[in-house]
Amino acid sequence: MIKMCRPKNVVYDSTKTTGPVVEETVVRRSANWKPNFWDLDNLMSLTSEYKEDIYKQKTYELQEKIRQALNDSVGSSVGNLDFIDVVQRLGLGDYYKEEIKRALDNEFINNNQWSDDDLYTSSLRFRLLRQHGYDVSQDVFNKFKDEWGALKMCLCDDVKGMLSLYEASYLGLEGEDFMDELKAFTTKHLKALKGSTINPTLARKVVHSLEVPLHWRTPKLEARWYMEIYEGEDNMVPMLLDLAKLNYNIDQATYQSETRNLTRWWIDVDLRKLDFCRDRILEHLYWSLEMIPARQYGRFRKGLTPLTSLITVTDDVYDIYGTLEELELFTNVVDRWDASAMQRLPYNMKICFMAMLNTTNEIGYKILKEDGYDVIPHQKKAWADLCKAYLKEAKWFYAGYTPTLKEYLENAVISIGTPLMLVNAYLLSAEKITKEALDYIESMPSLIYNSSLLLRLANDLGTSPDEIARGDNPKSIQCFMHETGASEEAAREHIKYLINEAWKKMNNARVANYAFLDEPFISSAPNLVRQAQCMYQYGDGHGIPDQETKDRIKSLFIEPIPLGKIYINI
Incomplete structure (x- = not known):
């Protein structure tokens, strides 16, 4: 039996799906993602002289001199x-x-x-x-x-x-x-x-x-x-500039160490062999870095980056790989959070789920061991909510349905992945995890909702042309055009207006008094939006990295700032 999966203007390949109930060949499509720009062996070998203690000591000395200048x-x-x-x-x-x-x-x-x-x-x-x-x-x-x-x-x-x-x-x-x-x-x-x-x-x-x-x-x-x-x-002020350069290079040495560890995880989990998903480990670390860049939050970046990678893989499962029947099964498996329930899934979807399950449970185990709080039920809920939102979009696609902008955004603020990212951002950065804080975050308050909305709208402005060319679901621009009869230019202007309005609400939320939340989590929400607007500034810098995005990543992870010898003698 032959089953067609999203017959659009794309490249197809055939795979045989075998299970205890059905045996069929499914014609699947490929997104033709560009290969990973970054050589993984090179990422594994990144190193910097600025990891040495002598630079940290010089930084401390400069910090104190500037502190005195501020106090005086x-x-x-x-x-x-x-x-x-x-x-x-x-x-x-x-x-x-x-x-x-x-x-x-x-x-x-x-x-x-x-x-x-x-x-x-x-x-x-x-x-x-x-x-x-x-x-x-x-x-x-x-x-x-x-x-x-x-x-x-x-x-x-x-x-x-x-x-x-x-x-x-x-x-x-x-x-x-x-x-x-x-x-x-x-x-x-x-x-x-x-x-x-x-x-x-x-x-x-x-x-x-x-x-x-x-x-x-x-x-x-x-x-x-x-x-x-x-x-x-x-x-x-030369001393201030010297401190900034030194601090940046020392941070970069920290990020390089994290890059090596996360590249090893990505190689070991072996999802890059799946030709339908994006191989973007360094871009995923880039998201985490700009959310909370302070070098003492390495646990945050090392935990959130794998989850961001898995969000991307899961997105590709729903957008590119799965049939509607398979996606319904996959959503049910995630909702049950049970490996024994995945037997009817095709092999590639099984390993995607196992990577999700094992990575999430490992993070939850470490938090339980270090902080004494069982967070896996909250992580599981976030994954289930995300997959249900993905499934709704898949059903719209197969039904040929274009939602209103309001209907689209109600679902899209979940399907963009921000709630899952921010729940885990809290878990990985909080000094003390509390039920009150988790319940509050899961209720989608303004800080979380507007972060999600802004990320979705920035994503749509940057990725919409490529996704429509691949035959994906209509995005906010197309929903508005379909609903109102507006031109694409007018629709884009409307989305930019919504972005401006959402930022005002984010500004309100950013300065509110929170009984259960603290830094750096509060800043991570607007920083996530800033990273989205940066990543999608010139197009789909996440899925199809442009030269500007590559240059930015090089400057953050690979290329240190040259230090002049006029002011610094180490």
């Missing part, structure tokens, strides 16, 4: 704010949390002195305070309105101030219409600067920010870009 700082408000901003953008904020909080507390308390500040200082202070959860009103920008309530046109002459205001506007909250006005105003006039004569470094900053605003950029990749910019600044 008695300069102007703008000087303190600039220094805090530079420290954070260079990726050093975690080392100076107490000093930064003390300085920002002082800024917030002395709000009676804000009225005389210029556009740059007002915008920088607003952005930093909102980033750190202070309750600052958008009304601080009212002084830049003219007598008719419009923004003063003379502001356009201050490019540095306009850029600062542009970056601040992305920290707007739900219902803050004036922040939208600021965003539109600054975007329009900064774009109009193209070709004008301004400082080259400032011009680079403007182009970079118009591409993707700072608030939407991933922390580690942005730090590397900013080091190059900061090196050319007139007020550059």
